[in-house]
Amino acid sequence: MSIVITGATGHLGRLVVEQLLARGVDPSTIVAGGRNEEALAGLAAHGVRTARIDYADPATLEDAFAGAGKVLLISGNEVGKRSVQHKAVIDAARRVGAELVYTSAPRASTSALVLAPEHKATEGLLEGSGLTYTVLRNNWYTENYADTIRRAAATGEILTGTGSGRVASATRRDYAESAAVVLLSGEHAGEILELGGDEPWDMDELAATVSAVAGRPVTVHQVGTDEHVAALKGFGLDEDAAGFAAALDANIADGLLAESDGTLARIIGRPTTPLREYVGEVLGG
Numbered sequence: 160m161s162i163v164i165t166g167a168t169g170h171l172g173r174l175v176v177e178q179l180l181a182r183g184v185d186p187s188t189i190v191a192g193g194r195n196e197e198a199l200a201g202l203a204a205h206g207v208r209t210a211r212i213d214y215a216d217p218a219t220l221e222d223a224f225a226g227a228g229k230v231l232l233i234s235g236n237e238v239g240k241r242s243v244q245h246k247a248v249i250d251a252a253r254r255v256g257a258e259l260v261y262t263s264a265p266r267a268s269t270s271a272l273v274l275a276p277e278h279k280a281t282e283g284l285l286e287g288s289g290l291t292y293t294v295l296r297n298n299w300y301t302e303n304y305a306d307t308i309r310r311a312a313a314t315g316e317i318l319t320g321t322g323s324g325r326v327a328s329a330t331r332r333d334y335a336e337s338a339a340v341v342l343l344s345g346e347h348a349g350e351i352l353e354l355g356g357d358e359p360w361d362m363d364e365l366a367a368t369v370s371a372v373a374g375r376p377v378t379v380h381q382v383g384t385d386e387h388v389a390a391l392k393g394f395g396l397d398e399d400a401a402g403f404a405a406a407l408d409a410n411i412a413d414g415l416l417a418e419s420d421g422t423l424a425r426i427i428g429r430p431t432t433p434l435r436e437y438v439g440e441v442l443g444g
């Protein structure tokens with residue numbers, strides 16, 4: 160039986176494929192899927208099977224899932240279309256009786272996070288599907304802050320609307336390891352796992368960390384939503400993208416990403432990647 164990784168052409172999916180290979184999984188039993196042909200060719204170079212998977216094209220799902228024992232559904236990135244797309248993936252997994260693992264968002268079923276509704280809808284579909292499934296409610300990627308870190312090191316300032324809200328981020332590699340462990344161990348069937356970094360941090364801590372690594376003072380400039388939207392538009396974002404980014408910061412200020420209970424570290428058998436280590440990686444220090 161194969162393990163199908165959807166979204167394998169993306170950052171997280173590729174790392175999951177690498178983690179499966181690192182754990183000795185026979186490459187011929189891994190099916191790496193996505194639409195980007197160049198990325199699929201890169202994955203094929205690892206010896207894994209590849210498949211064109213388009214969540215909007217059920218025939219591609221049927222072909223890729225033939226013989227699948229497990230499917231990792233990595234949530235799509237086309238916000239607004241994802242509930243329908245994910246339903247197609249769940250339906251295709253049900254047709255072959257595969258177990259499904261889904262990457263969701265923190266407390267998706269109850270959270271006011273602006274990104275939660277499509278994840279809540281997908282979790283609801285899974286609940287009614289009759290499938291054996293596991294939900295990985297991944298908190299933020301620390302990588303989301305790569306540009307903030309570089310800009311802070313260059314300008315000495317962080318502009319944010321997150322107030323004193325904390326973020327329980329972890330790196331994509333941490334989450335990818337947990338996905339590989341869950342896919343291979345079979346120990347988490349039926350569970351909804353809240354996954355995040357061991358040490359939630361706020362922007363003052365990020366500024367202090369960048370300051371220590373870059374060797375220059377870094378100050379935090381807190382803004383309200385309107386000022387934030389205007390500033391983001393000044394950086395070149397359009398109205399929608401600026402509004403969305405500002406709303407996410409407001410969600411963080413409200414504490415919606417602050418919780419972590421150590422589940423991710425327990426699953427991967429090591430502490431999650433510290434913020435200091437990631438900042439050092441970005442700034443080469």
Ligand SMILES: NC(=O)c1ccc[n+]([C@@H]2O[C@H](COP(=O)([O-])OP(=O)(O)OC[C@H]3O[C@@H](n4cnc5c(N)ncnc54)[C@H](OP(=O)(O)O)[C@@H]3O)[C@@H](O)[C@H]2O)c1
Binds near residue numbers: 170193198
């Ligand atoms: N927790 C966080 O902080 C955070 C941040 C950003 C995103 N996310 C979520 O986590 C997911 C994985 O993150 P990532 O960094 O790996 O994102 P990414 O690099 O943008 O990769 C997204 C993957 O989803 C695939 N995909 C999107 N729409 C698809 C469709 N209609 N049919 C088939 N495949 C589709 C893409 O395939 P192709 O490129 O081949 O089309 C790609 O492989 C994202 O898609 C998003 O839902 C979470």
